Amino acid sequence: MRRWVLVAAVALGGCGDSGLAERRAAAGADPTLADYLRVSDAARGGRLFGQCAACHTVREGGPDLNGPNLHGVVGRRIAEGRARVGYSAALQAKPGVWTPEALDAWLTAPQRFAPGTSMRFGGIADPLDRADVIAFLRAN
Template sequence: MRGVAFLLAIAVAGLAGCADDRREERLRAAGENPDLTALLRVADASAGRRQFGRCAACHTIAAGGPNLAGPNLSGIYGKRFATGNQRFGYTAALRASGQAGRRWDAAALDAWLANPQAIVPGTSMRFAGIPDPLDRADIIALLQES
C-alpha cells in the first residue's frame, strides 16, 4: 500500500509541474497594478485552456462543438453580442440589453468574465465571475485564438 501512495504522490507532483503557467513571472512582467493591456501582453492561452475548465460545464470551445447550457464559444472573439452562434437561443435579457451591437473584444470579455450580471442584468448565465484579472486575461488569450 505504501508503494501505491508513493506512486500517487509522484504522479500528483508531476501533474502539478505540467500545470506550471509561470504565473508569478508573468505577473512581474506585467508590472505593478497592471491594466488589461499589460495582462494581455503576458497572457497564456495554454493557461487559459486550463482556466476554461470553469466554463466547460456550460460552454464548449472546439470549432463545430455543441451548444450546452451556453453557446459554443469557438470564433466568438470579435463577433457581436448575441449573434455569435446561430444555433443558440440567446436570452431576451441579452438581446434587449443594449449590448447586442457590442463586439466581444478584450474589454467586453474581461468585464463579462468578471461579472456577467453587471453587464446584462437578468442574463440566464448564473456564474459569479472570475475575480482574478490574470485568469481572465488567460481565458481571453484562448478565445482570441479559438
C-alpha cells in the first residue's frame, strides 16, 4: 500500500524538484545505482546538464567544445567517440564502454576515475543528481 503512495508521488512530482524527497524515499534504504536510475528523472537531468553545457553539447550533430559532443555517449567506447577530440592519455587508457556504472564513477570524481584527465570538473556529489544526469544522457 505504502509503495503505491510513493509511486503516485513520483509520477506527480516528476515535473519539478518537488518530487525529490519522494524519489529519494522510493529509491529505498541503502540505494544502489540501479535503484537511483529506477527513480531517475531525465528532464531534471537535462536541467542539471547546465553545469556541463559550457564544455559539452548533447544534440545529434552538435559541435565539440572544450569537451566532446555527448550524443549517444551511453554505450559508446570510452574516449573514442569523437575522432577529432584530443582525449587525454588518462582517459584513453580506460578500457570498455560508457556504462551507467562507469558514468556514475566518472561523474562522482573525474580525477579519481581517470587521474590526469583534461576534464576540469569537480564532480557531482549527490547520487540522485548523477542518476538524473545519466538518465538524461541515456535519453540523448
